[in-house]
Amino acid sequence: MRKIGLLVCIGVVMFAQPLFAAGADNYWSLKLGCFLPNEDRDGLKDYDTTAGIGVTFGHEFTREVAVEIGGEYYSTELRTSGPYYGHDFYDSGTGDPISDITVTYDNDVTVWAVPITAKFQFPLSNELTGFFGAGIGFYNAKYEADETFRSPGYEPFPGDSFSDTGSCVGYHVVAGVDLAVSRNMAVGMEVKWSAVEMDFEEDGYEAVDMNVGGTTVNLAAKVFF
DSSP states (O other): OHHHHHHHHHHHHHHHHHHTSSOTTEEEEEEEEEEEEOOOTTTTTTOOOEEEEEEEEEEESSSSEEEEEEEEEEEEEEEEEEEEOOOOOBOTTTOOBOOSEEEEEEEEEEEEEEEEEEEEEEESSSSEEEEEEEEEEEEEEEEEEEEEEEOTTSOOEEEEEEEEEEEEEEEEEEEEEEEESSSSEEEEEEEEEEEOEEEEEETTEEEEEEEOOEEEEEEEEEEEO
């Protein structure tokens, strides 16, 4: 799967070279915003809202049609704890079962993405342009999960842990507005929704099937060149 990801990235670069040859209709943009995890039970339900960052290179074929290739990064985590009702732990001195145990789950998901987006633009005024679009992206994600058991009077003792990196192709839709502040610069806002079904493996077998997508709300600065 990682070899497939590398081939996809190489193909994207080769495709982008002639498309983004110097011209007045090319642009790059820097995007900063927040990532809101999806609420799927087999996804990122209850994970933290966090910051995200992206860089995009684009080309306008006409005033109405553009294509973008970019890179994005976000990371989110889940920290939960609750009572443990098992009877798996015993005092090493007395041999009695340990009671009043709390288990803490620490989960982290980190995502890198290379999205490709077709955009359709429409003027709202001389300076304001609206847009919407859709596309696919190559996603690489790392998932880490650890559990820790605690009881008053005892040192914390670790439970199960899991870590793996996966790759897949996801899809997304976007919508937003751009405000021209000069002939070659614009600022704007973008909302992006993505679905990314990622498989994480352990010992060659699927261990976790997770949707690592969500909704990203970005502020963007765009420069034409």
